[in-house]
Amino acid sequence: MERSQLCIPVTVLEWRHQKQHLEKRVLIRFPLPYRVGEDFRPGNGDEKIRCEAGTYAWIQENCPEIPIPRLYGFGMSSGETFTHVENFSILFRWIQYFRRRMLSFLGRTTPSKYVRHQIQNNLTRELNVGYLLIEYIEAREGTMLSSTWELKHNNPKLRANFFRDLGRIFLSLSRKPLQRIGSFAIDNNGFIHLQNRPLSLGIQELENERIPVDMPWNFTYSTVDSYVVDTLAYHDSRLYHQPNAINDTGDFIYQTSSLTTMRAIFSSFFRRDFRRGPFVLTLTDLHQSNIFVDENWHITSLIDLEWACSLPIEMLHPPYWLTGMAVDRIEPCEYNKSRLEFMDILTVEEKRDDRKGDSPFDFKLSEIINSAWDNGTFWYSLALSSPTGLFAIFDKEIQPRFTKTCPDYDSFHEIMPWYWTQQVLPIAKQKVEDKRSYDNKLKAEFNID
Numbered sequence: 001m002e003r004s005q006l007c008i009p010v011t012v013l014e015w016r017h018q019k020q021h022l023e024k025r026v027l028i029r030f031p032l033p034y035r036v037g038e039d040f041r042p043g044n045g046d047e048k049i050r051c052e053a054g055t056y057a058w059i060q061e062n063c064p065e066i067p068i069p070r071l072y073g074f075g076m077s078s079g080e081t082f083t084h085v086e087n088f089s090i091l092f093r094w095i096q097y098f099r100r101r102m103l104s105f106l107g108r109t110t111p112s113k114y115v116r117h118q119i120q121n122n123l124t125r126e127l128n129v130g131y132l133l134i135e136y137i138e139a140r141e142g143t144m145l146s147s148t149w150e151l152k153h154n155n156p157k158l159r160a161n162f163f164r165d166l167g168r169i170f171l172s173l174s175r176k177p178l179q180r181i182g183s184f185a186i187d188n189n190g191f192i193h194l195q196n197r198p199l200s201l202g203i204q205e206l207e208n209e210r211i212p213v214d215m216p217w218n219f220t221y222s223t224v225d226s227y228v229v230d231t232l233a234y235h236d237s238r239l240y241h242q243p244n245a246i247n248d249t250g251d252f253i254y255q256t257s258s259l260t261t262m263r264a265i266f267s268s269f270f271r272r273d274f275r276r277g278p279f280v281l282t283l284t285d286l287h288q289s290n291i292f293v294d295e296n297w298h299i300t301s302l303i304d305l306e307w308a309c310s311l312p313i314e315m316l317h318p319p320y321w322l323t324g325m326a327v328d329r330i331e332p333c334e335y336n337k338s339r340l341e342f343m344d345i346l347t348v349e350e351k352r353d354d355r356k357g358d359s360p361f362d363f364k365l366s367e368i369i370n371s372a373w374d375n376g377t378f379w380y381s382l383a384l385s386s387p388t389g390l391f392a393i394f395d396k397e398i399q400p401r402f403t404k405t406c407p408d409y410d411s412f413h414e415i416m417p418w419y420w421t422q423q424v425l426p427i428a429k430q431k432v433e434d435k436r437s438y439d440n441k442l443k444a445e446f447n448i449d
Contacts, residue, residue, distance in 0.1 A: 026133055082190065148293075167342065178278070181310050214233060232262055256416070285304060318339050
């Protein structure tokens with residue numbers, strides 16, 4: 001079981017493949033309604049499924065060199081079922097093939113290879129929950145990187161293999177620029193659209209805590225600044241609505257100072273010439289347990305694409321966990337050693353890339369990533385993506401870039417909270433009362449005086 005879904009391995013005794021009947025395992029995954037905010041915002045479970053299926057389908061068609069499990073099909077809580085065309089009869093497959101060819105010839109958008117159909121007594125309708133049916137990654141096909149990272153991450157050969165494969169994945173995704181910030185989703189007719197809000201783990205965790213996120217499902221962004229402003233807005237919403245958002249008045253002042261300043265300074269971290277793109281598909285949940293590798297640490301599969309979304313290219317960066325530290329505890333000097341090692345390999349791969357002439361922008365990806373590190377965009381992006389880590393990152397890595405030469409730094413917390421909202425004083429009093437009430441309820445729950 002994962003944070004937001006239940007995974008059940010299923011063994012198929014008669015799996016038809018190339019006229020052979022084999023035994024094969026697949027994985028069926030159900031979003032857990034009580035972990036994705038389904039009661040607070042009905043439809044979140046289906047949104048999660050449509051977006052992950054859309055990401056699988058988009059990568060399969062546009063970046064087939066990226067190793068991901070096969071998605072055999074998926075279903076919605078309403079009972080609608082989508083199946084990969086290869087699992088239908090030969091006649092149906094030919095009909096779909098000619099349909100796609102004809103649409104392509106006419107210059108029309110072609111559908112994905114997932115076709116909607118209905119099944120009587122559908123399991124999803126009975127359970128009122130959707131599902132994804134994907135390929136099971138057997139041990140012979142790779143193991144989670146997390147199972148060997150701590151023991152072997154100091155091996156330079158293994159690290160080089162991993163960094164090389166990861167760099168190629170980054171380059172593959174960057175060669176397919178996107179026009180908007182958002183998430184892919186498959187509609188009822190099987191077409192892939194970049195039409196969903198940029199669905200992240202942070203958004204659904206907040207909605208699961210009944211915290212409003214003013215970001216409609218069908219909303220996307222055409223500029224970096226509009227996306228940043230709306231993302232900071234749901235950080236504000238967490239502070240407004242989470243009953244234990246603060247510890248005391250001092251903590252309220254600390255958090256509102258940080259959020260106010262984050263709104264004021266974001267233009268310092270993002271280049272104006274990239275304001276309207278390019279945007280690239282970014283795997284925002286690329287942690288060690290979602291990466292399968294062989295014994296030489298070559299990447300064999302990337303799993304759990306549920307939180308992948310199109311983001312500003314300046315937000316694409318190496319994984320934050322390269323030094324084994326939490327997002328708000330990264331030591332910059334130590335992290336930069338690993339980052340530079342990755343960047344050296346990425347630069348070499350970029351030069352070798354025989355498709356580098358297809359680059360849609362003037363600057364190389366390695367230059368953009370290095371510039372984002374030098375300019376602090378790396379830290380701003382991390383803070384933006386983490387409702388719980390934002391304040392520590394702001395305090396340690398963002399604020400010092402502006403205050404190191406400030407002669408009157410002590411007045412910062414006396415001034416900035418007043419600019420968070422025009423009603424800062426009554427809200428501060430309410431948040432202190434919310435915390436007191438929350439603590440009393442918690443004590444009552446555990447029978448503590």
